Amino acid sequence: WEAGGFPLFSGSKIGSFFQEKPVLKNPFLEDALLRAYLRRHLPEESVSSDLRAFGERVANEVDGWGRECEVTPPRLVHFDPWGRRVDHIVTSSAWKRMKDLSAEEGLVAIGYERAYGEWSRVYQMSKLFIFSPSSGLYTCPLAMTDGAAKVIQSIGVSWPVDEAYSRLTTRQPERFWTSGQWMTERQGGSDVASGTETVAVSQSDGSYKLHGFKWFTSATDADMTLTLARTQDQTGATTPGSRGLSLFYAEVCRDEDGLLKGIEVQRLKDKLGTRQMPTAELLLDGLPAHKLSAEGKGVASIANMLTITRIHNSISAASGMRRVVQLARDYATRRTAFGKLLKDHPLHMQTLARMEVETRGAFLLVMDVCRLLGKEECGLASQLDTHLLRLLTPVVKLYTGKQAVAVVSEGLESFGGQGYIEDTGLPAMLRDVQVLSIWEGTTNILSLDVLRCVARSSGMVLHAYFSHTKSLLSGASSVSSLAPAVKAVEAALSELKDFVQVAATRPPGYLELAARDLAFSLARIYTGALLIDHACWKEASPSDTYAALRWCEQALCPVGTKEKRGCYDPNTPPLDAALVYE
Ligand code: UCC
Ligand code: FAD
Numbered sequence: 017w018e019a020g021g022f023p024l025f026s027g028s029k030i031g032s033f034f035q036e037k038p039v040l041k042n043p044f045l046e047d048a049l050l051r052a053y054l055r056r057h058l059p060e061e062s063v064s065s066d067l068r069a070f071g072e073r074v075a076n077e078v079d080g081w082g083r084e085c086e087v088t089p090p091r092l093v094h095f096d097p098w099g100r101r102v103d104h105i106v107t108s109s110a111w112k113r114m115k116d117l118s119a120e121e122g123l124v125a126i127g128y129e130r131a132y133g134e135w136s137r138v139y140q141m142s143k144l145f146i147f148s149p150s151s152g153l154y155t156c157p158l159a160m161t162d163g164a165a166k167v168i169q170s171i172g173v174s175w176p177v178d179e180a181y182s183r184l185t186t187r188q189p190e191r192f193w194t195s196g197q198w199m200t201e202r203q204g205g206s207d208v209a210s211g212t213e214t215v216a217v218s219q220s221d222g223s224y225k226l227h228g229f230k231w232f233t234s235a236t237d238a239d240m241t242l243t244l245a246r247t248q249d250q251t252g253a254t255t256p257g258s259r260g261l262s263l264f265y266a267e268v269c270r271d272e273d274g275l276l277k278g279i280e281v282q283r284l285k286d287k288l289g290t291r292q293m294p295t296a297e298l299l300l301d302g303l304p305a306h307k308l309s310a311e312g313k314g315v316a317s318i319a320n321m322l323t324i325t326r327i328h329n330s331i332s333a334a335s336g337m338r339r340v341v342q343l344a345r346d347y348a349t350r351r352t353a354f355g356k357l358l359k360d361h362p363l364h365m366q367t368l369a370r371m372e373v374e375t376r377g378a379f380l381l382v383m384d385v386c387r388l389l390g391k392e393e394c395g396l397a398s399q400l401d402t403h404l405l406r407l408l409t410p411v412v413k414l415y416t417g418k419q420a421v422a423v424v425s426e427g428l429e430s431f432g433g434q435g436y437i438e439d440t441g442l443p444a445m446l447r448d449v450q451v452l453s454i455w456e457g458t459t460n461i462l463s464l465d466v467l468r469c470v471a472r473s474s475g476m477v478l479h480a481y482f483s484h485t486k487s488l489l490s491g492a493s494s495v496s497s498l499a500p501a502v503k504a505v506e507a508a509l510s511e512l513k514d515f516v517q518v519a520a521t522r523p524p525g526y527l528e529l530a531a532r533d534l535a536f537s538l539a540r541i542y543t544g545a546l547l548i549d550h551a552c553w554k555e556a557s558p559s560d561t562y563a564a565l566r567w568c569e570q571a572l573c574p575v576g577t578k579e580k581r582g583c584y585d586p587n588t589p590p591l592d593a594a595l596v597y598e
Contacts, residue, residue, distance in 0.1 A: 044071030084110035085152025085292035157235035159328030163321030164195035196241035261314035278303030289447025340427030417453030511576035
């Protein structure tokens with residue numbers, strides 16, 4: 017009973033206790049590792065003051081827009097009230113605000129202005145890292161926009177894409193364009209070479225018209241796209257496989273009657289997550305386009321886009337982990353169980369600390385890839401850097417994609433039942449990270465990409481990997497507290513070397529079966545070395561050492577252990593199949 021004699025539970029009264037919600041604070045100021053990393057590598061005051069101000073804006077304003085994007089998902093209006101086909105994708109006002117914000121804040125432009133030389137990419141990606149979990153998935157069109165700008169830059173900024181390039185990289189909201197990336201067709205998203213049916217019919221003015229069906233096209237409200245198609249010869253014949261694919265540029269625009277030129281939007285996908293963003297099926301019915309690549313070089317030409325979007329994907333993965341940890345640790349200071357705050361339960365803290373170690377590892381791995389990208393773009397990359405960038409791009413994408421699902425899932429549990437409640441906004445985080453291991457190349461496809469780049473470099477890529485990983489350990493030789501971590505990385509490196517030697521003597525098919533474990537080994541060992549290197553920095557904290565030690569306690573080289581157990585022997589595929597289909 018309350019004072020005054022009223023019953024505590026009666027009428028509209030539901031008791032007096034209400035749990036305080038987790039509070040999002042400035043994600044830049046809240047991130048000790050991000051700030052330390054920048055202090056170490058890019059200590060410009062202009063960068064930290066921009067990130068501090070942006071972090072404030074993200075926490076106080078942008079995060080709310082992101083939520084609005086989630087609860088006001090896009091819808092497709094096929095017809096106007098008078099029956100005319102219009103195919104309008106109606107998006108929320110928050111989604112449109114994200115576009116203006118992205119231009120104003122230079123979220124793509126920073127990478128091309130290069131005001132901070134080789135560190136410009138690190139600056140750009142740090143900003144995206146702060147933005148991503150609050151962006152309502154606007155980071156998806158930004159990734160593709162950045163990728164398209166990169167492709168254009170690599171083939172030359174000239175007609176017909178000079179205007180597009182300047183719009184993709186502008187800071188002026190009224191000029192800013194986003195780009196799509198239409199690769200996937202119904203027959204194949206991984207196997208693009210066999211799956212692409214779209215044909216390009218040449219026109220008398222040298223341009224093309226595209227006819228086909230694109231099965232997944234995200235952020236379909238884009239202003240332009242890069243896509244793949246097969247050019248027809250005079251007889252209408254096309255070349256099969258990837259040798260028949262070329263890269264095309266098309267603007268997404270409307271004619272004087274308001275109809276999309278050469279495109280019908282078949283429907284929007286009904287998705288598990290990423291619901292803030294439209295993903296459509298598109299019929300290309302004579303879409304006007306220009307060929308950008310040499311004939312049959314479509315896949316190789318769009319690979320530059322894949323590199324960029326895969327790095328963005330990894331930023332989103334690491335920042336999803338970072339965000340859930342930030343919210344969970346805040347919640348642990350507000351929620352009481354068994355008479356004390358969650359933060360005072362050692363087992364709960366251990367759980368959060370494990371999430372933190374994963375997050376730190378993911379962050380350092382992806383930032384290192386951004387560092388390499390920045391070097392390459394400024395013409396400062398050595399051969400070793402170029403090999404590392406090629407190898408680590410699929411590695412970071414596939415590894416962080418998987419980590420993000422595990423960490424965000426664990427993160428939801430740390431809110432107890434509230435983590436499962438839709439309007440807390442927490443479940444959307446899990447739904448959204450689940451896509452990160454699927455699009456832009458699944459885990460297996462990227463593991464095979466690791467094999468592809470190793471094979472095509474005649475061992476140079478692996479040589480770069482071994483020598484750079486070892487060099488990352490050099491600062492730790494005199495730091496006794498790090499000795500167990502260094503020992504673990506050195507042992508894993510030698511196990512990996514043994515595996516590579518053994519694998520070279522095995523029949524074809526052996527490496528294919530080992531590909532996923534190999535990629536995971538490359539990720540874990542390299543990340544261990546990065547954590548050690550960071551912990552050796554003169555301004556590192558004791559927590560940096562602790563994080564390195566904890567990371568290196570896990571199995572760093574699963575491929576070595578499994579190789580010894582015969583997991584990749586030729587007899588395993590039939591056994592796997594029998595097991596699955598029993
Ligand atoms: O999912 C998509 C968009 C989602 C929304 C955007 C989100 C962004 C993140 C946002 C965060 C919030 S777009 C669709 C993405 N699709 C894929 O990623 C396709 C997955 N499949 C693959 O990655 C395959 O490996 C293929 C299609 C790239 C290649 O398969 P093939 O047919 O077996 O290829 P080949 O014959 O081995 O390679 C053809 C050429 C070769 O060069 P050339 O012709 O000079 O010998 C390869 O060396 O392409 C080159 N190549 C590469 N080069 C292939 N992969 C690469 C690479 N990764 N880097 C450089
Ligand atoms: P499949 O290729 O059929 O793969 C099925 C399974 O088989 C996967 O687990 C895969 O790893 C495995 N597999 C396939 N081949 C091999 C192999 N050789 N060895 C071992 N395992 C293998 N695409 C675009 O082009 N543009 C977009 O904007 C876009 N947006 C998307 C948005 C969302 C929300 C989603 C979910 C997808 C989007 N995609 C987009 C498509 C995405 O890129 C593809 O779905 C993805 O590349 C996988 O292709 P698939 O769906 O054809 O799967």
